[in-house]
Amino acid sequence: MRILLVALVAAAFPWVMHALGQDFYTSFATRVLIYAMAAASLNLVLGYGGMVSFGHAAFFGAGAYIVAILAAEGITSLWIAWPVAVAGAALAALVIGAISLRTRGVYFIMITLAFAQMMYYVFISLKAYGGDDGLSLPGRSSTGLGVSLSNDFVWYYLVLALLALVLFLLHRLLHARFGRVIEAIRENETRATAIGYPVYRYQLLCFVISGAVAGLAGALIANQTSYAGPTLLHWVQSGTLMIMVILGGVGRFWGGPIGAAVLLVLEEVFSASPLLGPYALHWQLPVGLILLAVVLFAPQGLAGALAKRSQ
Amino acid sequence: MLSLKGLSKRFGGVVAVDRVTLEVRAGEVHGLIGPNGAGKTTLIHQVSGSLPADTGEILFEDRDITRLAAHQRVRGGLARSYQVTSLFRRFSVLDNLALAVQARSGSSFSFWRPVAAERALFDEARDIAARINLKRVDVPAASLSHGEQRALEVGLALATRPKLLLLDEPMAGMGPEESKRMIDLVRRVRETVTLLLVEHDMDAVFRLADRISVMVNGRLIATGAPEAIRRNDEVRKAYLGDELAA
Numbered sequence: 359m360r361i362l363l364v365a366l367v368a369a370a371f372p373w374v375m376h377a378l379g380q381d382f383y384t385s386f387a388t389r390v391l392i393y394a395m396a397a398a399s400l401n402l403v404l405g406y407g408g409m410v411s412f413g414h415a416a417f418f419g420a421g422a423y424i425v426a427i428l429a430a431e432g433i434t435s436l437w438i439a440w441p442v443a444v445a446g447a448a449l450a451a452l453v454i455g456a457i458s459l460r461t462r463g464v465y466f467i468m469i470t471l472a473f474a475q476m477m478y479y480v481f482i483s484l485k486a487y488g489g490d491d492g493l494s495l496p497g498r499s500s501t502g503l504g505v506s507l508s509n510d511f512v513w514y515y516l517v518l519a520l521l522a523l524v525l526f527l528l529h530r531l532l533h534a535r536f537g538r539v540i541e542a543i544r545e546n547e548t549r550a551t552a553i554g555y556p557v558y559r560y561q562l563l564c565f566v567i568s569g570a571v572a573g574l575a576g577a578l579i580a581n582q583t584s585y586a587g588p589t590l591l592h593w594v595q596s597g598t599l600m601i602m603v604i605l606g607g608v609g610r611f612w613g614g615p616i617g618a619a620v621l622l623v624l625e626e627v628f629s630a631s632p633l634l635g636p637y638a639l640h641w642q643l644p645v646g647l648i649l650l651a652v653v654l655f656a657p658q659g660l661a662g663a664l665a666k667r668s669q
Numbered sequence: 670m671l672s673l674k675g676l677s678k679r680f681g682g683v684v685a686v687d688r689v690t691l692e693v694r695a696g697e698v699h700g701l702i703g704p705n706g707a708g709k710t711t712l713i714h715q716v717s718g719s720l721p722a723d724t725g726e727i728l729f730e731d732r733d734i735t736r737l738a739a740h741q742r743v744r745g746g747l748a749r750s751y752q753v754t755s756l757f758r759r760f761s762v763l764d765n766l767a768l769a770v771q772a773r774s775g776s777s778f779s780f781w782r783p784v785a786a787e788r789a790l791f792d793e794a795r796d797i798a799a800r801i802n803l804k805r806v807d808v809p810a811a812s813l814s815h816g817e818q819r820a821l822e823v824g825l826a827l828a829t830r831p832k833l834l835l836l837d838e839p840m841a842g843m844g845p846e847e848s849k850r851m852i853d854l855v856r857r858v859r860e861t862v863t864l865l866l867v868e869h870d871m872d873a874v875f876r877l878a879d880r881i882s883v884m885v886n887g888r889l890i891a892t893g894a895p896e897a898i899r900r901n902d903e904v905r906k907a908y909l910g911d912e913l914a915a
Contacts, residue, residue: 527780530780530781530783531780531781533783533784533785534779534780534781534782534783534784535771535776535777535778535779535780535782535784535787536777536778536779536780537780537784538764538768538771538777538784539768539771539777542757542760542768545757545758545759545760546755546756546757546758548719548751548755549751549755549756549757549825550768551719551739551740551743552717552719552739552743552748552749552751552755552825552826553743553748553768553769553772553825553826553828553829554740554743554744554769554772554773554829555740555772555777556738556740556741557740560777563778
């Protein structure tokens with residue numbers, strides 16, 4: 359019931375904003391949808407798989423850079439650029455995961471962080487592709503179907519459809535055998551091995567799937583802003599995604615999307631509005647306090663608190 | 670069924686398992702006893718594959734499994750339980766068992782079909798719950814009593830359909846009443862599964878085991894029928910002491 363309501367609001371949103379003459383918010387909402395996808399992908403490894411990856415920006419950024427670099431080389435077709443972005447991010451996740459998953463706990467957090475920072479510095483030093491300044495795209499990817507994605511309405515609905523598809527597939531996966539196994543590994547890795555599961559293989563595949571979805575989100579964010587820059591790969595970006603997941607609910611299905619929406623809206627409200635006047639410069643402070651409150655009073659995140667209330 | 674040949678394990682300067690050669694015959698309950706720190710649990714870790722062997726061989730049904738990964742040994746029919754209860758604590762009893770059934774029935778690299786639709790998994794999980802006498806199957810494993818958790822521990826191993834089961838102190842921390850129930854459970858299990866039983870409860874071991882091996886300081890000092898072990902001078906001196914003399 360609730361999900362129908364959400365779908366309805368999401369579908370009507372651009373029309374309502376258009377009627378109100380506030381088209382800016384449609385673009386903002388698209389950004390929220392893209393981050394919802396990225397956060398959901400992180401929640402898969404972090405919340406369901408129990409793998410605290412602190413380098414998720416690597417895959418997000420890789421997806422964005424692949425689209426931007428391909429565009430710089432003249433390949434703007436969505437049908438080529440996006441699958442390559444997804445495959446590239448998946449490959450990066452395969453390599454990084456294959457090495458990182460040999461470690462546990464704090465070491466895993468640190469090594470994933472180190473890999474992401476390595477990618478950050480690699481892209482900063484790629485002078486041919488913008489270096490520090492990043493890379494601008496000439497425009498959004500071309501569909502070859504006579505539909506232009508530069509129309510913000512079309513773009514919004516495409517992103518919304520992709521997010522819905524990703525969430526649907528994640529939902530299937532989590533309730534299928536694979537999902538049960540990765541949750542079991544999170545709960546008790548030793549026991550999962552002792553009943554016959556090759557833990558490493560399940561974790562690695564989970565990590566790769568998550569990286570691939572983050573790569574798709576990255577391809578979308580590059581299209582959204584017509585830009586791919588090194589900040590997308592920076593550890594702060596990994597941290598932001600992690601905050602979204604924690605805020606929304608670690609291991610809660612709607613945790614990623616809710617966290618992304620709430621964090622971005624808070625940022626928007628406190629940084630841009632006349633609400634705080636000259637203090638808007640310090641928007642991190644109120645956002646931080648709200649985060650603190652959520653962690654203290656809703657340890658299962660907002661999705662967890664919502665679930666509890668509806669019971 | 671299981672034979673260990675010259676199995677060793679060192680931790681730095683400490684020799685935890687020292688050239689152990691041991692044979693577990695199909696169908697028997699083989700007790701493994703020894704004072705604390707004798708290396709029994711290390712030996713179980715080596716046989717189950719969670720610790721590599723420094724030297725020596727492990728043969729299971731005449732197959733060399735010394736280098737096999739732990740999960741492959743389980744699939745080959747060699748399961749274990751833990752001395753410290755190791756469950757999926759937040760999952761229901763039924764989900765715990767269904768996960769173990771799932772591990773050996775078909776591939777779990779399956780991403781579309783909901784597990785809930787696989788009735789066979791849950792039917793079998795219910796059967797096992799009945800076998801280990803657990804009535805409440807929909808509660809989280811963490812909410813069970815200690816004795817029930819120990820039974821579930823054995824149930825998880827049983828769900829993998831083992832040919833040989835390594836039981837690491839199944840009676841650990843149990844009162845007399847719970848111990849009695851566990852002994853009954855082990856008796857029922859042994860009808861279909863060969864057992865290597867590590868246990869501190871001497872009374873239980875001597876009642877359950879067909880043969881007993883005694884480990885002291887990493888070395889196996891005797892193997893034999895319970896009566897022979899009871900009378901063995903070296904065993905009495907090294908380990909049993911006055912406990913049995915009385």
